[in-house]
Amino acid sequence: MPLPPPPLLDLYRLMLLARRLDERAWVLHRQGKIAFHISGIGQEAAQVGAAFALQRGKDWFAPYYRDLALMLALGLTPLEFVLGLMGKQGEPSSGARQMPSHWSLRRANVVSHSSPVATQAPHAAGLGLAIRLRGGDAVVLTTIGEGSTSQGEWYEAVNWAATHKLPVIFLVENNVYAISVRQNQQMAVEHVAEKAAGLGLPGVIVDGLDAVASYRAVGEAAERARRGEGPTVIEAKVARMTPHSSDDDDRSYRPRDEVEAMKARDPLALFRQRLLAEKVLSEAQDAGLQEEVKGVIEAAVAEAEAAPYPPAEDAAYPVYVEDVRRG
Amino acid sequence: MPLPPPPLLDLYRLMLLARRLDERAWVLHRQGKIAFHISGIGQEAAQVGAAFALQRGKDWFAPYYRDLALMLALGLTPLEFVLGLMGKQGEPSSGARQMPSHWSLRRANVVSHSSPVATQAPHAAGLGLAIRLRGGDAVVLTTIGEGSTSQGEWYEAVNWAATHKLPVIFLVENNVYAISVRQNQQMAVEHVAEKAAGLGLPGVIVDGLDAVASYRAVGEAAERARRGEGPTVIEAKVARMTPHSSDDDDRSYRPRDEVEAMKARDPLALFRQRLLAEKVLSEAQDAGLQEEVKGVIEAAVAEAEAAPYPPAEDAAYPVYVEDVRRG
């Protein structure tokens, strides 16, 4: 089954929503309304491309903390995200137990991840194994930063998937930094995709600032996986356009001209220009979208601000599955 | 500094000593005189080649349990080995605390290793880092089985060494099995050496049944390392000519014809034939060597049998360095 043409406007709308919501989180942080934010700005294109290349509702996801755009594409609502930012009741990933951006969304086959990086990678291999054992042609997408591929966990997971030819896509969102540590202090290869060669599976490099390129690469990897040909490592070259998180200040380690150069290649702006040039999008349409997104976000923020915190005693449960029923 | 020609007779003598001593251990086990033996038969050539390619007394070693031949080449005495087999006092690696073949020999720069496989690999990287920090051109050799390269520990260690260009040689003794599990259930690559490509360092395949080939490959890697050009992965294709250990019976998982074919390519026999053919060794010389080795081993066994066990209370020390002085 050949990949259908990329749904350009959908991709754009999701990138826009993710960007504005992310920017709003930074504002909430400056206003002292939230304690922490970790940003996906600069990585949206790779994420939405990946999401639209997969079959939502059927495929499985083991994401990482920068995947706001991915999550929105999979159906997380802006309200749910803001509830998470504020640690409010009704936050769907953890009932406000986890920090913001620690995703989980059962209804969308998004498994829960934790803060220790790379732990999600073996889970993805295990989901792939389960799909293999139970039959069907679902695939698993797991994402990670380039720095976190230094963990043995990632290596073991990819090795499992390669050895057992499991239907897993290992998407590495390479933004060159792991907090302050540049890629060249992480690894001796120039491209993370080269790591695939050592594990016996294909490694693909894609321009992660281009949603369509990501859509194509993930779509092809998914087709391979569905045909039983095994996993793929995809390295999306993305940009971390903010400090690591709201706790970070990148001026001590990041050259300012690098930051400026990066901003000149903002994936959202590039995509907008392209859609305008290709006449997929009109200025008027865009203005409408911008308004719509703004409205959605302000409504979400207002509703989240009004929402209650979870009761303190909720913290006692559910340690065991038995408590879920009890709680 | 070009590698001097291989000391053929020394290599042969060590291989012979290792083989006869190893065979003697199996006999001791059948006699009920020792509880456990893990064998290096079929891997001697790779090991002695490696040992002679390095500068003993200067270079550092983080070996694994099959490295009897390597250890003998580094100066472990047959008596010391047999004391270890029997758990007798004076055993140099652990004072009889560890199982046999868990090497450590301070006087030869051989650091202590444990049973959990692959833990020695990061130590080797750390030794390499220390050499780099303190200056000098020593190198580190660490060995491991092919199955154990599936551990994240090995990946992380090689990644460190490659990223920091440390003077470390990662020698993988590939005997195709990890207990009962064949290499193709361990990894998707055909050669362990391919793993090096994913980590940005050279990966070399060598015929591990040929001591001279091993000598050359390790020698070249050592030269690279001494020149500051960083680490190398060397995969020596060896043979596990026995069951995994004295606790194993390989008939349930290993085809008999494979075992027969392997025995026909016994590295010791091959080397002997070659030396005889090249007239490096005469039949008379060989007979003399065989006698000498036999005598050494019988003396070692006799002395070890007569040696006492360590006193029970020795088990209380040394938990901390303070106890070493106290003990």
Place this chain on the structure above:
Amino acid sequence: MGEITLIEGLRQAMDEELARDDRVFIVGEDVGPRGGVFRATLGLFDKYGPQRVIDSPLAELSIVGVGIGAALYGLRPICEIQFADFIHPAFNQIVSEAAKMCYRSNGEWTVPLVIRAPYGGGIGGGLYHSQSLEAFFTHVPGLKVVIPSNPHDAKGLLKAAVRDPNPVIFLEPKKGYRLIRGEVPEGGDLLVPIGPAQLSRPGADLSVFAYGMMHHYVLQAAEIVAAEGIQAEVIDLRTLLPIDKAAILSSVRKTGKALIVHEDNRTGGYGAEIAALLSDEAFTDLDAPVRRLAGPDVPAVPFSHPMQDWFMPNTEKIAAAIRELAAY
């Protein structure tokens, strides 16, 4: 009823659960044609095939991590760690992931996973084939920790563990694999619930708490001291987490004295928690100090026999500790 060994009980449990529920599968090193290094899974590969009995790469982290992923999908993996000593590479996956998944997802995701691992010393295994390490896991909310002491419980608890919706650390006293034999009902569906301790010998003078191989020795020691007129009550804890506080407290309320026996190192071992529980909640019932007989505080069991014997608690040492406490 037939008399079988402890390891046969484990094998039967896995066989029956594989047959009962096609979501159950086994994964670990050498569990396939080799049947495991202790032969616990012998014959299961031939019976259920390579999809249900999977020889993994040599990598414990991913044995558990992949198991967690499969459990999230809804399968029921049984992960075998070849020796408990080799569980540490998987520590992060067990403690950060399996144990915390239910809580951190507010119950949306659960990890029905069993991790089987042979543990314990006295088998000439030296430092790294002899360890007891239950105390690392009994400190982790979200895990259940189970240690059977006989074939009946081995079978019934393992079957219950496979059906438990939570991650269960299932530690097997490997010295008892073939040494400990016992009656197990044939046929039927033997389940021993996870949770309750077992009163294995009633007595009025003091309570002795143990599990696994040590429970076996405690029963022998109780027999010896009985001949001297000391009536030791023996409790097989079986499930270490959650703790069966009621059983522990009610025994000590009766006897007024408590001895805890384990192979694991003394300091910070499981016995500490039992002693702490008693010194808090049974304070007025105690007629004597709470005693622990445990592995000494050296890193692990040494290889050489005299040193191994020095390390290991055994029947004689237990009998001596009972006598001393009874005389207090």
Place this chain on the structure above:
Amino acid sequence: MGEITLIEGLRQAMDEELARDDRVFIVGEDVGPRGGVFRATLGLFDKYGPQRVIDSPLAELSIVGVGIGAALYGLRPICEIQFADFIHPAFNQIVSEAAKMCYRSNGEWTVPLVIRAPYGGGIGGGLYHSQSLEAFFTHVPGLKVVIPSNPHDAKGLLKAAVRDPNPVIFLEPKKGYRLIRGEVPEGGDLLVPIGPAQLSRPGADLSVFAYGMMHHYVLQAAEIVAAEGIQAEVIDLRTLLPIDKAAILSSVRKTGKALIVHEDNRTGGYGAEIAALLSDEAFTDLDAPVRRLAGPDVPAVPFSHPMQDWFMPNTEKIAAAIRELAAY
């Protein structure tokens, strides 16, 4: 004397040890130009260069494993784990390797290594940036475990740890990094020995044992209850392994009552060992049950503020526990 923060004490300790001994180096994530995510190593990269202050790959296993290798060579690595919660990937290297090296090599090889890790909750860090996990390590013979509670001890104990020939797990109460200030002598070579606990407030009515951030709150609580006429003796344990048994026992012999406070989960926590020690060796001195005030048995500290507050022991909860015990 100058008043500095706890983290400044740590920074000074590392600075002085780097200057004193060229075998000392620092390795960890973001410890270089960034100066660590908490800025504990700020300025040290500029001062000592990339050979002595090394930004590692993002991989805790190898931060510790490489550190062990360098220590075997004779160097004195200080490994920084960015948050204690992320130490588990290194668990195998710490427990199987660093802790057992001296014993298993019969003293031939030693591992003079410090592993620094910020720990503890109450900082909005959620499940994985708030953990206390000392009990995993206090169960491991061969390790030393140190937790300072103030700038003076932070500096003096860290300098002592760097010079200690054994592996030291050095846990830092990150909530107190900037909150806790105190006098530290300028100049000189401040060393606080690893081992002895510190009597930080004498009192006759009951003994309260704590460390790290909890010690800070215990002192506040002691002040509050003093106004009510309760004289709590406060002991800052400081070194958790080896345990300063003499100090603990002598305090309880005097007061007859003991309360242990920690953030780490209650079951199997460090308090269990103290309670067990007391219930064994101070049995006849105890006038009341040994009490523990600890983190509840849920996986870790939740993010949302009401739930975080529910989890964390604090001054009020401690004062209440003191009152209750004093009234026993």
